[in-house]
Amino acid sequence: xLTLYGTKGSGSAAVEAALARxxxxxxxxxxxxxxxxxxxxxxxxxNPLGQIPTLLLPDGMALTESAAILIHLGLVAxxxxxxPSDAGARARVLRxxxxxxxxxxxxxxxxxxxxxxxxxxxxxxKAQIRAGTRxxxxxxxxxxADEFSIGFDAGSPGALELLATVVSKWSGSRAHLQAERPAxxxxxxxxxxxxxxxxxxxxxxx
Ligand SMILES: N[C@@H](CCC(=O)N[C@@H](CS)C(=O)NCC(=O)O)C(=O)O
Numbered sequence: 001x002l003t004l005y006g007t008k009g010s011g012s013a014a015v016e017a018a019l020a021r022x023x024x025x026x027x028x029x030x031x032x033x034x035x036x037x038x039x040x041x042x043x044x045x046x047n048p049l050g051q052i053p054t055l056l057l058p059d060g061m062a063l064t065e066s067a068a069i070l071i072h073l074g075l076v077a078x079x080x081x082x083x084p085s086d087a088g089a090r091a092r093v094l095r096x097x098x099x100x101x102x103x104x105x106x107x108x109x110x111x112x113x114x115x116x117x118x119x120x121x122x123x124x125x126k127a128q129i130r131a132g133t134r135x136x137x138x139x140x141x142x143x144x145a146d147e148f149s150i151g152f153d154a155g156s157p158g159a160l161e162l163l164a165t166v167v168s169k170w171s172g173s174r175a176h177l178q179a180e181r182p183a184x185x186x187x188x189x190x191x192x193x194x195x196x197x198x199x200x201x202x203x204x205x206x
Contacts, residue, residue, distance in 0.1 A: 154190035
């Protein structure tokens with residue numbers, strides 16, 4: 001059995017959606033570094049960073065990092081479902097997954113916790129870090145839309161579509177994309193409506 005550590009409105013939604021697409025069963029543990037309690041205690045025992053999503057595999061190995069989790073699920077799910085079978089198309093998806101993790105998800109972490117990179121940190125400096133990182137995050141999404149719109153399959157969402165749809169939920173990225181790249185923004189909304197994953201998105205963002 002798989003165990004997924006996560007909470008509402010977080011990055012665990014991407015993994016839940018992938019598990020739903022693949023029809024894979026799992027046990028969910030409500031856990032987040034910002035929610036003290038038994039879930040967080042358990043999460044910290046398997047992932048010292050206390051970050052979600054964290055997926056505990058049947059052999060007890062803790063898989064962290066959204067891109068790695070989604071790639072793993074793509075490799076064990078039915079061929080072609082979460083990762084393309086064609087090598088060229090798959091290479092593009094792997095690039096996209098790492099792009100989101102390295103450029104977009106990492107920026108969210110700076111926006112949420114500027115003090116981790118600036119300690120002690122004046123409130124004005126924190127505000128500057130947040131504003132600058134948010135602008136950079138929006139630019140990263142704009143570039144993502146330009147680089148990855150072709151082949152972005154909202155009608156049959158796989159690992160890349162699901163991670164992009166979840167990580168773009170935060171820090172004004174959707175509003176930015178709606179204004180700057182409306183066709184890509186419409187694709188993200190389409191992913192959320194896919195019948196396999198719509199219940200997951202509704203639960204996380206009612
Ligand atoms: N590099 C990780 C980042 C995961 C991450 O930052 N998750 C957030 C929730 S969406 C988190 O757990 N933040 C709490 C913290 O960093 O203390 C990934 O790509 O999965």
